[in-house]
Amino acid sequence: MKTETLNRWKCAGAVFCLCILAVTTPAHCEPLDVDLSHHRIAIHSSFTGAEVLLFGAIRGTGGGDIIVVLSGPNQPVVVRRKARMAGVWLNRSEVVFETAPGYYAVGASGSLDDILDTRQREANRIGLNNIKLVPAGGVTRGSVFNKYSDALLRHKVNQGLYFTEPSPVEFIGTNLFRVRFNFPSNVPPGIYQAIAHQVDDGEVVASGTADLVIRKTGMEARIYGTAHDSPWLYGILAVVLALMAGWLASAIFRRT
Numbered sequence: 001m002k003t004e005t006l007n008r009w010k011c012a013g014a015v016f017c018l019c020i021l022a023v024t025t026p027a028h029c030e031p032l033d034v035d036l037s038h039h040r041i042a043i044h045s046s047f048t049g050a051e052v053l054l055f056g057a058i059r060g061t062g063g064g065d066i067i068v069v070l071s072g073p074n075q076p077v078v079v080r081r082k083a084r085m086a087g088v089w090l091n092r093s094e095v096v097f098e099t100a101p102g103y104y105a106v107g108a109s110g111s112l113d114d115i116l117d118t119r120q121r122e123a124n125r126i127g128l129n130n131i132k133l134v135p136a137g138g139v140t141r142g143s144v145f146n147k148y149s150d151a152l153l154r155h156k157v158n159q160g161l162y163f164t165e166p167s168p169v170e171f172i173g174t175n176l177f178r179v180r181f182n183f184p185s186n187v188p189p190g191i192y193q194a195i196a197h198q199v200d201d202g203e204v205v206a207s208g209t210a211d212l213v214i215r216k217t218g219m220e221a222r223i224y225g226t227a228h229d230s231p232w233l234y235g236i237l238a239v240v241l242a243l244m245a246g247w248l249a250s251a252i253f254r255r256t
Helices: 002-024 118-123 143-159 217-228 230-256
Strands: 033-036 038-041 052-056 066-083 089-107 170-172 176-183 190-200 203-216
Touching: 033 190, 033 203, 052 066, 052 190, 052 203, 066 143, 066 176, 089 143, 089 176
Parallel strands: 038 203
Antiparallel strands: 033 052, 052 176, 066 089, 066 190, 170 176, 190 203
């Protein structure tokens, strides 16, 4: 009797695990073939921006929609709130976000609302409102968090690093697609990842990824590396250069 009861519990546990896997695992999600026109971008003294083309082929005989998310690199960001005191604007409070993409752009073959529902967009982090922003305090909801997160999004949009509207995905023939992404001159160096989703009847049926590396070269790379690896040395050199520039300017004006 005990053995029969134990077997029943085992069968029930196995069925429960299968149900959990069926819910959490996307049905028929297959790999999607995608690639980039450039896998490396060099930032130099005359860098004014760059354009990258993502292209690929949809699976099946055609049809469906394509959504592409290009983001990176994840880095900590500090958002400060200023207040006026005695006629002077001062920093009063701040929120530190542990991870936030330095660049975020979306490409889509149509309206995001028509391609995927809210739950699917949130699960795949598609759209500015679905970017994963983790504050240092751990609180991810509430009016205070929303104010600082909205301020961060607005600042990134004004810098040209976040985009409110998706770039159009163009279809070539039946199976080929492409989408262009633009990088401004102030794009941060680091590792970027492009994730392309093929959507059919409101469900993601295939996904593919491609990586991109943006790095500084030449004198800019040395200055950037010194500022991040040895900030004390960078500060001393900055002060020395400022003193030398001031002395040189005063000497020139005395002669004239």
